[in-house]
Amino acid sequence: MKIIAPIKRLIDHNVKVRVKADGSGVDLANVKMSMNPFDEIAVEEAIRLKEAGKADEVVVVSIGVKQAQETLRTALAMGADRAILVVAADDVHQDIEPLAVAKILKAVIDAEAPGLVIAGKQAIDNDMNATGQMLAALLGWGQATYASEVGIEGDHAVVTREVDGGLQTIKVKLPAIVTADLRLNEPRYASLPNIMKAKKKPLDEKTAADYGVDVTPRLEIVKTAEPAARSAGEMVGSVDELVSKLKEKGIV
């Protein structure tokens, strides 16, 4: 079975985000970019399934700017076998909406015929939490989102999901879409020899037009603003002082 893991290149999670002064968006020029943390987890899971003999090939796909190559190389260094880059934008500030991403991924999947797709649960830039579900809809496949455990049993995946009340386990028919939550695994670091080896692994480059997908956004950004700031309050010296402050406020 082949597994596809779609990965997104975005602002590193340790970088403090700055809203551009003209309100057009977030400043992404000259900031550190990395793989979406949830996608590292997805790639790790795909590699583990391969190591466990449940899969024979792991293909990583990224849609975005040319520089997403670096992100794909990171995934190859972790242990993915092959990468596909679909260039759909030439400026990092031009983000591709999940619906368009899902349409491109569908085209890639139609050509590659994987048995399983593992995506991240959400991209930590736009926090949409949508692409995997949209892709499942377009393919007419089952979906198991927010996975904290994935097992392959014959023609099904048995997936434990993190839901509001706790955990839910479901069985989905393969092929299916799984989206990775935080506790699915702890992604490995790529070793230096593997980083070197990754440079020689195949990376195909395509464009959105190759797949005939129109990436025109459906949503128009009217403005981007700083959130209302919260200012620091006061320090209290003791538990008793804290209790009297809270009593004054009438909240305890």
Added chain:
Amino acid sequence: MAVLLLAEIAGGALALDATAKAVTAAKSLGDVTVLVAGPAAAGQAASQIDGVAKVVVADDAAYANGLAEPVADLVVSLAGNYEHIVAPSTASAKNILPRVAALLDVMVLSDVTAVVDGSTFERPIYAGNAMQTVKSNDSKKVLTVRTTAFDAAGQGGSGAVEAIAAAGNAGLSEWVEDKVAASDRPELTSAKIVVSGGRGVGSEENFAIIEALADKLGAAVGASRAAVDSGFAPNDWQVGQTGKVVAPELYIAVGISGAIQHLAGMKDSKVIVAINKDEEAPIFQVADYGLVADLFEAVPDLTKALKE
């Protein structure tokens, strides 16, 4: 203009708080029809929410466990009559609505925090470090609304309740089991007070002191990701960018450093109290009251002081 609102069902009953909050957001968009993919009793409960014009109930085994595929197909089968499809931003609706949107060939808007007009909405991005106003050019708008941003609609509605047929089940997935911890505590996302513990708490056993304080205050218990990852607390307690978003009257953060991903889930709380032994901890920058102390002394003392 008409709105179809997918009711939140939990444990076979209407999740009133989340649904009533979504009704408040939906009311400003048009007449609200609530869809209950669940039992008739949940439909009755939904009809009593103020501002609900009508309730349609599809009670079928296919919907018993909220599986995304059949529920999405049901929503899509009804979508023709509505311009907006709305649900509260719960784990369940966030699983279903993007699927609905893709089937309708429209974008989804997740976690809407304000309705500007029928096609313009505000939502947080980058863990709430930026607020974006977006205008949808799609014919139908599919959105989930962040429940902490809207007050719950009151009771007193008298919408008509109509049973409708199910929309089939392609059988793509199958429910196996739920592991839901029963708790007498209030629900995390609607509690008036939340007491959260972080890595500083140190172990699952030590979490008992957090729970004791919470029980003293009638509060819900939350946790940082580090506490959940370390196995001190269950996953459904996680507060933050990728966990639950809460905005209680009082949020007490204990042994939590205040990473942006955690702040994303609680910085809209009315009053924030932080207890941390490190006076440099970033949590103090958002706290109304900060106490530099060892939590193993301060928390039991606080629990005791509140008893008096």
